[in-house]
Amino acid sequence: MKLAYRVDQVRAMEEAALAADPVPELMQSAAAALAAAVSDLLRRRRGSVYGARVLIMVGRGNNGGDALYAGARLADRGAAVTALALLGEPHPAGLAALLAAGGRLVDAAPEELAALDVALDGVLGIGGRPGLPDDVAQLAAALDGAGVPLVAVDLPSGVDADTGAVPASAVRADLTVTFGVAKACQVIEPARSRCGELRVVDLGFDPALATDALRCLEPSDLATGWPFPGRSSDKYARGVVGIDTGSPDYPGAALLGTYGAVHAGAGMVRFLGPDEAGDRLLSLLPNVVRADGRVQARLVGSGWGDRPDGAEVLARVADEGLPAVVDADGLRFLPERCPSHWLLTPHAGELARLLDRPRAEVEADPLAAAHEGADRTGATVLLKGATQVVVEPGNASATIAVPGPAWTAQAGSGDVLAGVCAALLAAGLSTSDAGAYGASLQALAAAEFPGPVPPQQLATRFPTVLGRLEAARR
Ligand SMILES: NC(=O)C1=CN([C@@H]2O[C@H](COP(=O)(O)OP(=O)(O)OC[C@H]3O[C@@H](n4cnc5c(N)ncnc54)[C@H](OP(=O)(O)O)[C@@H]3O)[C@@H](O)[C@H]2O)[C@@H](O)CC1
Ligand SMILES: [K+]
Numbered sequence: 001m002k003l004a005y006r007v008d009q010v011r012a013m014e015e016a017a018l019a020a021d022p023v024p025e026l027m028q029s030a031a032a033a034l035a036a037a038v039s040d041l042l043r044r045r046r047g048s049v050y051g052a053r054v055l056i057m058v059g060r061g062n063n064g065g066d067a068l069y070a071g072a073r074l075a076d077r078g079a080a081v082t083a084l085a086l087l088g089e090p091h092p093a094g095l096a097a098l099l100a101a102g103g104r105l106v107d108a109a110p111e112e113l114a115a116l117d118v119a120l121d122g123v124l125g126i127g128g129r130p131g132l133p134d135d136v137a138q139l140a141a142a143l144d145g146a147g148v149p150l151v152a153v154d155l156p157s158g159v160d161a162d163t164g165a166v167p168a169s170a171v172r173a174d175l176t177v178t179f180g181v182a183k184a185c186q187v188i189e190p191a192r193s194r195c196g197e198l199r200v201v202d203l204g205f206d207p208a209l210a211t212d213a214l215r216c217l218e219p220s221d222l223a224t225g226w227p228f229p230g231r232s233s234d235k236y237a238r239g240v241v242g243i244d245t246g247s248p249d250y251p252g253a254a255l256l257g258t259y260g261a262v263h264a265g266a267g268m269v270r271f272l273g274p275d276e277a278g279d280r281l282l283s284l285l286p287n288v289v290r291a292d293g294r295v296q297a298r299l300v301g302s303g304w305g306d307r308p309d310g311a312e313v314l315a316r317v318a319d320e321g322l323p324a325v326v327d328a329d330g331l332r333f334l335p336e337r338c339p340s341h342w343l344l345t346p347h348a349g350e351l352a353r354l355l356d357r358p359r360a361e362v363e364a365d366p367l368a369a370a371h372e373g374a375d376r377t378g379a380t381v382l383l384k385g386a387t388q389v390v391v392e393p394g395n396a397s398a399t400i401a402v403p404g405p406a407w408t409a410q411a412g413s414g415d416v417l418a419g420v421c422a423a424l425l426a427a428g429l430s431t432s433d434a435g436a437y438g439a440s441l442q443a444l445a446a447a448e449f450p451g452p453v454p455p456q457q458l459a460t461r462f463p464t465v466l467g468r469l470e471a472a473r474r
Helices: 007-020 023-046 062-076 092-100 134-145 219-225 251-263 275-284 310-320 328-333 348-355 359-364 366-377 413-426 431-446 455-459 462-473
Strands: 002-005 053-058 080-085 104-106 118-122 150-153 175-179 197-201 214-216 240-244 268-271 297-300 324-327 342-345 380-383 389-391 398-400
Touching: 002 007, 007 023, 023 062, 023 118, 023 150, 023 175, 023 197, 053 062, 053 134, 062 080, 062 092, 062 118, 062 150, 080 092, 092 104, 134 150, 219 431, 219 462, 240 251, 240 413, 251 268, 251 275, 251 413, 251 455, 251 462, 268 275, 297 310, 297 413, 310 324, 310 328, 324 328, 324 413, 328 348, 328 413, 342 413, 342 431, 348 359, 348 366, 348 380, 359 366, 366 380, 366 389, 366 398, 380 431, 389 431, 398 431, 413 431, 413 455, 431 455, 431 462
Parallel strands: 053 080, 053 118, 080 104, 118 150, 150 175, 175 197, 214 398, 240 268, 240 297, 297 324, 324 342, 342 380
Antiparallel strands: 002 214, 380 389, 389 398
């Protein structure tokens, strides 16, 4: 599992490290690792560092200082390094080091950008506000357009370091060399995609100083945490899911959720939704049971439309006390306070309606919106979208699912996912793990396809992915 941190947490870790070590030491370690990463890139692209043309875009803070010190190291290895100060006076000691090593300070970008071998973005780091001055944005875009590899120092300038938002212009990097620990913007879209490849440089920070880091799942976490059945597991050990989804207008939601639950390994699915959907479902999946009986988790809400008895159904599910996934239209009928063993699975629009705020606000800061949703409802929230984040009420941490291809953003994906999560709840996982593992499985399955694939077909790939994960655990 990867961990990622907010700026205040990074600053706290930095302060503790600084108490043990003077600033220049920390900055020199950062610069040395940055220079090594840029050297690797240059060797891969042109064979050597010697003679490479390097442009450094420098702001006026320590981020620019890192870039200048790294530039000095590259100049020592024979690179032709040019620094362009973009926000005023650059870091004085860093600049002195660069000049002493034979680098140059210029006041305009070179005419022929395409002749550059690499550019370093040392404009803004964790002290930056989102957005870039116009001239900086234009230069970054021109470098990108000219095909010059861009290495971001700590993070791509212009992104919001804590939310992952890109509200205005920001650098698009090929490689980001980040210091101490990963930052939230490196794991939350759309900033995540601006980072390119990510390298985290160990500066000896103590992660124990920040207890509520973002937990970013990796496939190996699924391998260890997925509830694979044992040799003696029966269908109840695997879990029985009771599904009441779909409506005459939206029968597909019922089929898709059931596909999700069955292919994610549910021991049994009891389909308790409308007859129209149930009849179609049986012709596709005859293993589904239509009779009520013992159930270990419920799935409700997908494809309900304006179901008139939605509130009563949710009240019954709450009284029963079983873990439950409440999806889609079901989210309109939530009680004032939900049971803590419920998992809500809204997309940004549904969470916006729940919180009574514009969708754009949820999309601009999905993490904060998910926290607000969980705290207000009392249930765990899996917020779906480009970054799938799971948040428990009263817990400042959050879990981010394994990222997947953008093709999963399509009608029906959410219905399948709700079924997967319900199967995981029935197998005994916590609401948080059920949400995060479910979203991760869907992402891993989607990554198996070269392009778009209907959600039900994607579900049929779950067994292949799960088989691989189970084998990896042995
Ligand atoms: N501390 C340590 O030990 C270590 C730190 N390290 C490095 O330090 C970095 C953080 O450095 P930092 O705190 O100096 O902030 P940084 O991001 O360089 O820039 C702030 C400057 O930019 C300005 N500014 C802000 N936004 C702006 C905008 N949109 N448009 C225009 N201007 C804007 C702002 O000016 P203001 O307008 O606020 O007066 C201020 O002058 C960190 O990311 C890492 O690289 C590593 O060496 C490891 C050791
Ligand atoms: K930067």
